[in-house]
Structure formats: structure tokens, C-alpha cells
Amino acid sequence: MDQSRFIAKHVVNLPKSGIRDFFDIVAKMKDAISLGVGEPDFDTPWHIREAGIYALEKGKTHYTSNLGLLELRRAICKYVEKNFSASYVPENEVIITVGVSEGLDLACRALINPGDKVMYHQPCYVSYSPSITLAHGIPVPVPTFAKDNFALTVEALRAAWQPGCKVLMLNLPCNPTGGTCDRAQIEAIAKFAVEKDLIVLSDEIYSELTFEGVHTSIASLPGMKERVIFLHGFSKAFAMTGWRIGYACGPAALIEAMMKVHQYSMLCASIISQEAAIEALVRGEDGMKKMRDQYHRRRDFIVRRFNEIGLKCHLPRGSFYAFPDVSMTGMNEKDFAISLLQTEKVAIVPGTAFGENGRGFCRACFATSYEQLVEAATRIERHVAAVAGKK
Amino acid sequence: MNPLVELLLDGGSLSTAQMAQVLKLSEAELNSQLEALKKEGVLLGFRPVLNLSNEETGVVRAVIEVRITPERGGGFNRLAERISRFDEVESCYLMSGGYDLLVFVNGASLQRVAAFVSEKLSTIEGVLSTATHFMLRAYKEHGFMLGGKVVESERLKVSP
Numbered sequence: 001m002d003q004s005r006f007i008a009k010h011v012v013n014l015p016k017s018g019i020r021d022f023f024d025i026v027a028k029m030k031d032a033i034s035l036g037v038g039e040p041d042f043d044t045p046w047h048i049r050e051a052g053i054y055a056l057e058k059g060k061t062h063y064t065s066n067l068g069l070l071e072l073r074r075a076i077c078k079y080v081e082k083n084f085s086a087s088y089v090p091e092n093e094v095i096i097t098v099g100v101s102e103g104l105d106l107a108c109r110a111l112i113n114p115g116d117k118v119m120y121h122q123p124c125y126v127s128y129s130p131s132i133t134l135a136h137g138i139p140v141p142v143p144t145f146a147k148d149n150f151a152l153t154v155e156a157l158r159a160a161w162q163p164g165c166k167v168l169m170l171n172l173p174c175n176p177t178g179g180t181c182d183r184a185q186i187e188a189i190a191k192f193a194v195e196k197d198l199i200v201l202s203d204e205i206y207s208e209l210t211f212e213g214v215h216t217s218i219a220s221l222p223g224m225k226e227r228v229i230f231l232h233g234f235s236k237a238f239a240m241t242g243w244r245i246g247y248a249c250g251p252a253a254l255i256e257a258m259m260k261v262h263q264y265s266m267l268c269a270s271i272i273s274q275e276a277a278i279e280a281l282v283r284g285e286d287g288m289k290k291m292r293d294q295y296h297r298r299r300d301f302i303v304r305r306f307n308e309i310g311l312k313c314h315l316p317r318g319s320f321y322a323f324p325d326v327s328m329t330g331m332n333e334k335d336f337a338i339s340l341l342q343t344e345k346v347a348i349v350p351g352t353a354f355g356e357n358g359r360g361f362c363r364a365c366f367a368t369s370y371e372q373l374v375e376a377a378t379r380i381e382r383h384v385a386a387v388a389g390k391k
Numbered sequence: 392m393n394p395l396v397e398l399l400l401d402g403g404s405l406s407t408a409q410m411a412q413v414l415k416l417s418e419a420e421l422n423s424q425l426e427a428l429k430k431e432g433v434l435l436g437f438r439p440v441l442n443l444s445n446e447e448t449g450v451v452r453a454v455i456e457v458r459i460t461p462e463r464g465g466g467f468n469r470l471a472e473r474i475s476r477f478d479e480v481e482s483c484y485l486m487s488g489g490y491d492l493l494v495f496v497n498g499a500s501l502q503r504v505a506a507f508v509s510e511k512l513s514t515i516e517g518v519l520s521t522a523t524h525f526m527l528r529a530y531k532e533h534g535f536m537l538g539g540k541v542v543e544s545e546r547l548k549v550s551p
Contacts, residue, residue, distance in 0.1 A: 023549040036549035126551040175551075294401060301413050347548060370402035374409040 010133060017126050018353030025338065026347045033376045035364040036347040038175065040239040040320070042367075044276075045287040048238065051279035052272050060271050066263040067255075068096025068247070069274045075281040076247050084207070085220040086230060092252040095259055096245070096269045096277075100205050100233040101127060102262075103248040104169075107201050107229050108135035110257040111167055119160060119198070120169035121152045123176055123323075123354035123361070128169055140165060143357045146325060149314045150179025154188045161196060168198040170218065173206040176354045176363035177323045178316020183216040190221045199254075200228045205246075206319040208237035208288060211296045213317065219249070226251055229258075236320075237288050238280040245273040295320050298366040298373055305377040306364075309384050320367040323351065327360040329387050337362055339387065344379035395424050396433065440533045450497050452481075452526040453504050455512065456490040458519040467491055470517050479507045490522070501525065 004012070026032060043049075067073065073090040081087045088094055097103040104127070112118065114136040120128045122141040129139040142160040144150045152170070170189070173180040181189065193200050200218055207215045219228040233246025248258060262268075299316065306313035306324040313324035326336045333350040340346050351358025366373060398410055405413065411421040428434035441448075459470045467485050471492055475483040482495040494512070498504035504525070513521050529537050 017551070019549060019551045023547070026548045032548065034546075034548040037546050038550040039546060041544070041546070297397070297401060304415070305412075349549060353551075370398075370405055370413065371409065374405065374412050377412070 010136065014130050014133060019126055019349060022337070022347075022349055022353060026341060029341060029345060029347070032341060032345040032347050033368075033372050033379070034347040035366070035368065035373075035376055036349045037365050037367070039241040040236065040291065040367045041369065042239040042291055044239050044243070045280075045284060047287075048240065048276050048280045048284060052243075052276040055272050055275035060275055062271060064096075064268045064271050064274060066259055066268055067092075067094065068269060069271070069278070072096060072274050072278050072281075073247075075278050076249070079281050080230070080232070080249060084204070084215075084217040084230070086217055086225060086249070088230075088249040089252070093255055094247060094249050095255050095262060096247050096274060097233075097262065098246070098266055098269050099235060099244045100203055100231045100246040102244075102266060102269075103229075103231040103233070103246050103258075104128075104201065104203060105131050105134070106258040106261050107231070107248065107254075108132055108137065108167075109261045110254065111135075111199060112137035115164070116167065117162065117165040118167040118169060119157065119165050121156075121171070121174070122356065123150075123174075123351055123358035124169075124171055125175045125203075126354060128171070129355070132169075137167070138164075141355060141357070144174070144177065144179055145357075146312075146314055146323075146361070148179070149317070150174060150177035150323065151181045151185055152179075152189060153185070154192050157189065157192050165196060165198060167201060168193055169201045169203065171203040171205075173210060173215075173316070173318025175206065175319055176321050176349070176351065176358065177361075178319040178321045179314075179323075180210065180215070180318045182213060186216045186218050187221060190218055190224050193218075193227060194223070198227070200224070201231060202228055203231045205231070205233055205236050207232070209292055209295055209320060210318040211292075211299060212315075215318070229254055234277050234280055237292075238284050239291065240273075240276070240280065243270070243273040243276060245269055245277050295367060298368075298370065301370075302364065302366045302373055302377060305381070309377070309381045310388065311380075311384065320365055322364045322366055323358075323361050324364065325360055326362050329384055331387060333358070333360055333362050336387075340380065340383050343386070344383045346376045346379050346383075393428075393433075395421075395428065399434070440535050442532075442535075442537045449499060451499070451501050451504050453496045453498070453508075454524045454526065455494040455496055455508060456522040456524075457492040457494055457512065458490050458521075459492060460517045460519060461491075462517070470515065473515065474512065474518075477507070477511060479504070479511075490520075 073094040077088050077090045108131045112135040117138045117140050118132045119140045119142055121144050132139045142156050144152055202218050219230040229250035231248050234240040302322050303313050303315055311324040311326055313322055329336050337348050337350045349363040351361030411418045461467050479496050481497050484493045486493050508523050
């Protein structure tokens with residue numbers, strides 16, 4: 001019997017993740033150095049893990065309210081006010097989600113009517129376009145370019161805009177490019193959102209990992225709070241990817257709508273993760289800064305090495321990804337990544353896994369040990385010399 | 392902080408060739424910078440952190456709380472330095488609280504350590520009392536967990 005005829009059309013039509021394809025190839029390769037991951041190399045700091053263990057010991061094994069523990073929401077509001085200059089009310093303007101991924105999905109499902117158009121910049125995190133599609137919206141990609149250090153420009157937004165656009169998704173600093181926007185650029189984007197009456201979903205998961213300048217949240221700009229859903233979480237800054245814990249802050253009416261979807265699907269985020277998240281916010285800042293400093297030094301090294309090797313690489317201002325241009329090798333990004341893996345056993349991810357605008361680029365995660373990074377750079381150098389010589 | 396010192400702390404297990412790559416120096420330049428740090432007295436040396444049992448090392452370790460009489464002009468320093476110079480002494484710290492010096496001692500056997508305490512340490516003029524605690528087992532040394540197996544990272548090789 002052919003069960004595929006039962007599968008919903010919009011799911012059938014979703015493309016398979018390019019990451020998934022590549023994962024299958026890397027998984028077969030033994031002893032490869034992987035710069036292909038999308039998470040910190042650090043384990044969660046011990047005091048945060050210990051808080052999770054303590055929660056279990058104390059019998060914290062039950063549901064929480066749909067919005068999440070009030071103590072955590074209070075800690076989040078303090079943290080967001082201090083670090084992002086945006087103030088929210090813990091009682092009704094915050095919801096705890098199962099990672100930012102769920103926050104994004106909730107926002108899409110709560111906001112999008114079938115046929116609504118959603119703008120998002122690309123290259124981008126792999127789930128943006130599918131999240132829109134699964135909510136029956138129409139994805140409208142906006143390109144970002146290496147010449148702008150992959151910052152999102154208003155010119156590109158204007159060029160991509162079309163009637164029927166309702167939502168604008170932002171991810172700054174961006175996975176996979178490490179690109180972000182300075183305050184003036186964010187202000188211009190905010191002005192555009194007001195002009196076109198867009199609601200903004202701002203995924204700021206990499207904001208703590210901003211290495212130059214100050215991260216500006218679009219939610220902090222005057223008049224923007226009413227049209228921004230601020231999405232954030234613990235995965236990257238506190239090395240808590242496996243805990244699946246994040247949050248959304250926004251106007252009460254929108255949080256209430258997201259809560260409706262959340263209560264009928266997820267009910268609540270894991271209480272153990274919520275307890276650990278409180279510990280992260282209250283006592284995790286020093287540990288987080290130490291990790292950021294280490295990422296910073298590794299970034300400086302790997303970006304310099306890419307440029308020395310001849311793979312042009314802009315300086316990613318945030319995140320833990322470098323996004324070098326591999327077109328000088330005469331190969332496309334996928335062929336280059338596969339040949340690098342096969343000949344030198346180094347895994348990087350072809351840029352097109354993050355959308356059409358990643359063509360010619362590859363993503364290399366520098367959240368890994370110095371030894372591995374130094375060795376990976378040496379191998380990449382050897383490989384580039386070998387393939388560029390053949391060109 | 393000096394970039395080399397920062398790297399020694401952060402990427403301590405890099406080879407000198409790898410450190411040179413990170414700092415964009417030739418290996419010769421790196422070595423001369425290391426030499427300079429030694430001359431300045433900043434870098435005193437390298438020591439491996441080993442995970443060996445007491446039987447393997449044949450070493451007995453003890454921590455000794457020492458009360459001493461401070462001296463006019465020099466405070467605790469002269470006596471502390473005098474105690475620190477013994478080969479048996481691994482580390483020595485001036486402490487606040489109920490005693491003055493905390494002394495970490497190594498010896499080939501229990502008897503050797505006991506002899507060091509009774510014959511050398513406690514007989515020094517100015518040493519008022521000692522309290523010796525023998526170490527039974529180490530769980531963590533210099534930031535490294537001991538005893539456990541090395542756990543491979545469980546990160547997926549590729550993830551979004």
C-alpha cells in the first residue's frame with residue numbers, strides 16, 4: 001500500500017533539509033574534523049546542570065503553567081530589560097517555549113492566515129521558510145550579500161517587498177553568515193516595518209555572541225515594542241541546546257494568541273529545563289562571557305586563516321560561524337564541501353543548505369577546540385592549493 | 392593581557408607550531424616570546440597534569456596547616472619563603488583564618504612526610520604548631536576531572 005498518498009500536500013512539497021543530506025555523508029566518515037555543527041562545543045556549565053539535577057531531586061516533575069514558571073518569566077524580564085533595553089510584564093507578555101524553534105513556529109501559526117506573505121532574509125537558519133509554509137504562509141526571501149557583510153539592508157527589503165506582506169522575520173546576528181546590523185541599519189529596518197505595517201519576529205538567539213559593537217534589539221527602538229515579537233533562548237549563549245528552552249516576549253494580545261497554540265500542542269516546556277534556565281539567568285553571566293571570549297579568539301584566527309588561504313571571508317560580527325566564499329576554487333559550494341570531506345576529512349556545510357543566496361559559500365563553525373581549528377585550517381589550505389592548482 | 396599568555400591559558404595543549412599559527416608568528420619568534428616571558432618571571436614552566444594512582448606515582452601527599460609567629464618588618468614572608476624552599480613542599484599559601492600557612496607536601500612514603508614535618512617543619516624557630524592531613528584520593532586537579540573515563544563529545548557531526 002502506498003501510504004504517501006495520505007501525507008498532506010504542503011508537507012510532501014517541503015524540500016528535504018540540505019543539512020540532512022550532508023549529515024548522511026559526514027556520518028559515514030570516520031575521524032573527520034567537523035566544523036559543521038550548529039551548537040557550542042562547551043557542555044552546559046556545571047552549576048546550570050546541577051540546578052537541573054536539584055530540580056529532579058526536589059520532585060519538580062510536573063506540568064508548569066502554560067506560560068511557564070513565573071519565577072523564570074520574572075528573571076527573563078529583568079535580563080531582557082538589562083541587556084536589550086526592552087521592558088516586558090512577566091505576567092502576560094512572556095511565554096516560555098521549547099527553544100526558539102517552537103517560539104518561531106507559535107508566532108507563525110498565531111499570526112499567519114493562509115496566503116499571507118512573510119519576509120525573511122536569506123541565507124538563513126534552515127527552518128524559517130518551512131515554518132512559514134507549514135503555517136500556510138508564503139515565504140518571501142530577501143537576499144543579503146557578502147559586500148554588506150551580510151547585514152540586511154532596507155534596499156533589499158524594498159526590492160523584495162510585495163503586496164500582501166504581513167510579517168518580517170529577522171535573525172541578527174545570523175546563522176549561517178554571522179552578519180548583523182548596526183543601530184542605524186536596525187532603525188532603518190524598523191522604519192520600513194512601520195511604513196509597510198509589518199509585524200516583526202526577531203530571533204536574537206546569537207545576540208550575546210556579538211563581538212564588535214553593541215547588539216541593538218529592534219524591540220528596544222521607540223514605538224517598536226507594539227509590533228515586535230522578541231524571540232530568544234538559552235541554547236547558544238549558555239550552551240544549553242539539548243535542554244530545548246527559549247522564550248518569546250511581545251504585546252499581551254500576541255503572546256495570548258501564541259499561548260493558545262502552545263497550550264494545545266506543547267502544553268508547557270520541560271520544568272527541569274525551566275529550573276535550569278533560572279540558574280543560567282541569575283548566575284550564568286560570567287560563564288557565558290568566558291565562552292564568548294573564547295569564541296571571539298577562535299573567530300579571529302579562523303577568519304584570518306580563510307583569507308590567507310584565499311577563501312575570501314568577511315568578519316562575522318556575531319554568532320560562531322564563518323561564511324567563506326569558496327568560488328575561487330572553481331568548484332561550487334557543494335562539490336567543494338564534499339571534496340574537502342573526502343580528501344582531507346574536514347566537514348563544513350555548503351551555503352545553499354541555508355537557501356539559494358548561500359551559493360558559492362560554505363559555513364564553518366568555529367565553536368570547536370583550538371587544536372581542531374588549527375588542524376582544519378591546515379587541511380583546508382592544502383585542499384584549496386590542490387584544487388585551485390587544477391583549475 | 393599578552394596574547395601569548397592568553398593563548399597559553401586558553402589553548403594550553405597546542406604545540407608551539409600551532410601556537411605560532413594562531414598568533415601569526417614564526418616558530419622562532421614564538422620561542423623567543425616564550426623565553427622573554429620566562430625572563431620576566433611570568434612563565435615559570437610547564438607541568439603535565441597526570442591521572443595516575445598513588446601506587447603508580449609512589450607519592451604520598453599531605454596538606455599541612457601551619458601556625459607561625461609573624462616578625463616585625465617582614466610579617467610572615469621570611470618564614471613562608473624558608474618553608475617553601477624545601478623540595479618536599481609543592482605549594483605554600485598564606486591564609487586567613489585559624490592558621491597562617493597552608494603547605495602542600497609530597498613524599499615517597501607516609502614516614503618520609505611525617506619525618507619532614509616532625510624534623511624539619513615543626514623545628515623551625517617561629518613555627519608554633521602544625522596539623523597534617525594526608526590526602527586519600529584526588530578527584531580534580533588543575534581544572535581536570537580525574538578518575539572518570541574520557542567522554543567523547545556527543546555533538547552531532549553536522550547540525551543546523
